[in-house]
Amino acid sequence: MSSPPTATANEVNQKLVEGYTEIARLAGALAHEIKNPLSTIRLNMELLAEDFDQADSLRERRALKKVDLVQRECQRLQDLLDDFLNFAKVRRLKLQPSELNGQVKQVLDFFRPKAAKTRIEVVDYLASSLPTVLLDREAFHAALLNLVLNAEQAMPDGGQLVVRTYGTADGVALDLIDTGCGMDEKTRRQIFNAFFSTKRGGSGLGLPTARKIIEAHGGQITLQSEPGRGSQFTVKLPVPARLPASLTDR
Numbered sequence: 001m002s003s004p005p006t007a008t009a010n011e012v013n014q015k016l017v018e019g020y021t022e023i024a025r026l027a028g029a030l031a032h033e034i035k036n037p038l039s040t041i042r043l044n045m046e047l048l049a050e051d052f053d054q055a056d057s058l059r060e061r062r063a064l065k066k067v068d069l070v071q072r073e074c075q076r077l078q079d080l081l082d083d084f085l086n087f088a089k090v091r092r093l094k095l096q097p098s099e100l101n102g103q104v105k106q107v108l109d110f111f112r113p114k115a116a117k118t119r120i121e122v123v124d125y126l127a128s129s130l131p132t133v134l135l136d137r138e139a140f141h142a143a144l145l146n147l148v149l150n151a152e153q154a155m156p157d158g159g160q161l162v163v164r165t166y167g168t169a170d171g172v173a174l175d176l177i178d179t180g181c182g183m184d185e186k187t188r189r190q191i192f193n194a195f196f197s198t199k200r201g202g203s204g205l206g207l208p209t210a211r212k213i214i215e216a217h218g219g220q221i222t223l224q225s226e227p228g229r230g231s232q233f234t235v236k237l238p239v240p241a242r243l244p245a246s247l248t249d250r
């Protein structure tokens with residue numbers, strides 16, 4: 001008697017991947033669906049706020065306060081949906097031969113004016129002559145920016161952000177070290193979980209998105225952190241043995 005056919009591990013895996021992809025697609029579609037009515041609500045709240053612009057009675061001022069609150073919550077929902085869509089997006093990376101240092105400089109140039117205002121000193125040690133890596137520059141920029149903004153938020157009273165790049169045995173790496181609040185063990189365990197946040201109004205999608213992008217590049221992101229002693233994120237990227245011919249002319 002022959003035994004009934006059993007699914008191979010590969011088939012089970014394939015089914016899981018298909019199931020996950022379908023859920024991700026539905027969640028994305030749902031987020032889009034919510035955005036439309038949400039923008040109608042926002043628009044009407046703006047009009048309502050204009051109607052109450054010269055609120056002089058107590059009743060009108062109270063109404064205006066409520067309109068304000070609804071507007072703020074709508075904004076929060078919209079930001080959350082945008083972050084979620086950005087996280088759930090299935091990316092086809094547009095890889096280009098790139099210099100890690102150039103990418104880091106771009107993010108830091110963007111951040112420096114903000115840092116000056118919040119008394120954060122930015123120090124960079126960028127290694128010279130690092131090998132070229134393949135990056136989707138837009139996605140990688142977004143990933144780095146998430147890390148830098150987290151560092152900023154961890155240092156509300158100012159501090160120092162050190163960024164250094166260096167070569168490794170099989171690639172290049174980047175350390176981002178802040179002198180911020182740091183993280184305890186429980187927080188460290190959860191930071192890459194979608195929606196985990198210790199911040200009021202935080203989406204908890206910054207690090208999961210950054211990790212997804214870095215791993216899609218074949219890279220890794222790791223963390224060292226202690227409460228009160230700051231945090232260090234390390235991003236490692238592989239260097240291709242040879243640049244694919246199709247990409248070398250860009």
Ligand SMILES: Nc1ncnc2c1ncn2[C@@H]1O[C@H](COP(=O)(O)OP(=O)(O)O)[C@@H](O)[C@H]1O
Nearest residue numbers: 150151154191197198199202203204205206207
């Ligand atoms: N540089 C950092 N210093 C201290 N805590 C951090 C740092 N980066 C991330 N975290 C912790 O990880 C959590 C998740 O970060 P993230 O995914 O970017 O979401 P969000 O910034 O919206 O909270 C944060 O809420 C915070 O607790």
Ligand SMILES: [Mg+2]
Nearest residue numbers: 146150206207
């Ligand atoms: Mg964040």
